[in-house]
Amino acid sequence: MAKNKEVEQGIIFSKGPKNNAFAKYFVGQSYLQGLVEDPDVSVSVGNVTFEPGCRNNWHIHHNGYQILLVTGGEGLYQEEGKPAQRLKAGDVVVTHDGVKHWHGATNDSWFSHIAITAGTPEWLEKVSDSEYRKAEENAK
Amino acid sequence: MAKNKEVEQGIIFSKGPKNNAFAKYFVGQSYLQGLVEDPDVSVSVGNVTFEPGCRNNWHIHHNGYQILLVTGGEGLYQEEGKPAQRLKAGDVVVTHDGVKHWHGATNDSWFSHIAITAGTPEWLEKVSDSEYRKAEENAK
Numbered sequence: 001m002a003k004n005k006e007v008e009q010g011i012i013f014s015k016g017p018k019n020n021a022f023a024k025y026f027v028g029q030s031y032l033q034g035l036v037e038d039p040d041v042s043v044s045v046g047n048v049t050f051e052p053g054c055r056n057n058w059h060i061h062h063n064g065y066q067i068l069l070v071t072g073g074e075g076l077y078q079e080e081g082k083p084a085q086r087l088k089a090g091d092v093v094v095t096h097d098g099v100k101h102w103h104g105a106t107n108d109s110w111f112s113h114i115a116i117t118a119g120t121p122e123w124l125e126k127v128s129d130s131e132y133r134k135a136e137e138n139a140k
Numbered sequence: 141m142a143k144n145k146e147v148e149q150g151i152i153f154s155k156g157p158k159n160n161a162f163a164k165y166f167v168g169q170s171y172l173q174g175l176v177e178d179p180d181v182s183v184s185v186g187n188v189t190f191e192p193g194c195r196n197n198w199h200i201h202h203n204g205y206q207i208l209l210v211t212g213g214e215g216l217y218q219e220e221g222k223p224a225q226r227l228k229a230g231d232v233v234v235t236h237d238g239v240k241h242w243h244g245a246t247n248d249s250w251f252s253h254i255a256i257t258a259g260t261p262e263w264l265e266k267v268s269d270s271e272y273r274k275a276e277e278n279a280k
Contacts (some may be wrong), residue, residue, distance in 0.1 A: 010151070012211055012229050035232045041205050042258060045185060045232070065181050069254065071152055089152050092175045092185070114209065116256060118182060 002052045007110035011072035013047040015112075025123040027132075028054030028104075031086075035114070042118055042130040050075065055104025058127050061095060064119015068093040068103060073111035076135050077103045081087035084135035087111070102127050107136055142192045144213035146252035151212035151229075153187040155203065155252075165263040165270075168194030168244075175254070182258055189252040195244025195267050201235060204259015208233040208243065213251035216275050217243045226273035227251070242267050247276055 009015065029051045030071025035112050036045035055076070068077070070091040074080065077093050078084035082098040087093070087103075097119065104127070105111035127135075149155065157171025159166065169191045176185035195216070208217070209230040217233050218224035220240040227233065227243075235241050237259065244267070245251035267275075 006158065013209070036207055036234055038223065038234055039234055041207065041234060043207075043256070045207060049264070067176055067181065067183075067185060069153070069175065092155065094176055094178055094181060096180055114254075116183070116185070126219070137149070 003100055003109040005110060007049060007072040007112045008051075010047075010049070011028040011112050013071070013114070015049045016047060018047070022056075025057045025059070026054060027057075027126055030054050030056070043116050045069070045114065045116050046123055050105035050110065052105050052109055053107045055127050055132060056068065058100055058102050058124040059099060060100050060122045060124070061117065061119045062122055063097065064117065065097055066095040066118075068095075069114040069116070071112045071114060074106045074109035075104060075111035075113065076139050077101065077107060080134050086137040086139040087113070100124065107132075143249040145250060147189060147252050148191075150187070150189070151252050153254065156177060156187060158186070161263050162163040162196075165199065166194060166260070167266055170194050170196070183256050183261045185254060186251065187211070188205040188255055189250065190245035192245050192249055193247045195272060196242055197266050198242050198264040199261045200239055200240050200264070201257065201259045202262055203237065204257065205237055205274075206235040206258075207256040208235075209256070211252045211254060214246045214249035215244060215253065216246060216279050217241065217253035218275050224279035226279040233235045240264065244263070247272075
């Protein structure tokens with residue numbers, strides 16, 4: 001039974017539709033509700049919801065950064081070469097320019113965060129099942 | 141009796157301490173929890189909570205912008221020369237460079253929003269009681 005099922009309904013911000021545009025950069029099902037996409041604003045803002053076990057591929061934000069504001073459920077965040085971190089509602093993560101990383105739900109919980117993004121993403125390889133299992137086991 | 145008292149406890153993100161640093165630019169009591177303040181990130185992010193009737197002064201973001209992500213309660217937002225808007229959880233507001241505006245709680249409700257801010261604020265005159273009453277009456 002998945003934990004934090006209420007996240008599936010959207011926590012404060014709409015869950016939005018299936019995230020088809022980026023599906024090839026994810027393992028599992030995610031949902032994306034765009035919140036700000038404005039040519040006069042240097043960041044984009046979106047609400048991302050992950051079903052249990054869903055995570056995005058390793059990726060890098062070039063000439064920019066990403067801020068995650070966790071709104072619900074339980075998630076994981078990992079930068080290359082570092083142990084994964086466990087995330088819960090109210091947590092904030094800053095990913096700096098050029099840092100290879102991934103984020104997603106834990107295996108048994110829905111997860112949602114607001115993402116504030118600047119720069120250009122470079123999408124890399126999938127987070128393999130063994131990398132994901134290891135993150136789950138070791139995350140604090 | 142104030143509405144949305146639960147906002148006083150912090151909605152997802154901590155309410156933080158009394159916003160003493162900016163108190164002179166507000167009417168009424170606000171609270172500020174900084175979330176991101178990073179020299180390598182071009183925006184700052186904070187969680188602002190307003191007691192009922194509290195609002196900030198008219199102000200302008202120069203060489204930047206502000207994004208409000210409303211997390212709880214009922215609020216008001218007004219740009220100079222336009223009618224006020226009523227805000228509720230899940231609403232998103234973008235204030236463009238150079239636009240004179242204010243935001244705050246309604247008179248009978250707590251209110252909270254995440255603020256994502258770029259550029260330099262210029263703080264101007266207080267929102268008078270009569271301006272505020274008119275905004276309350278006319279906001280849609």
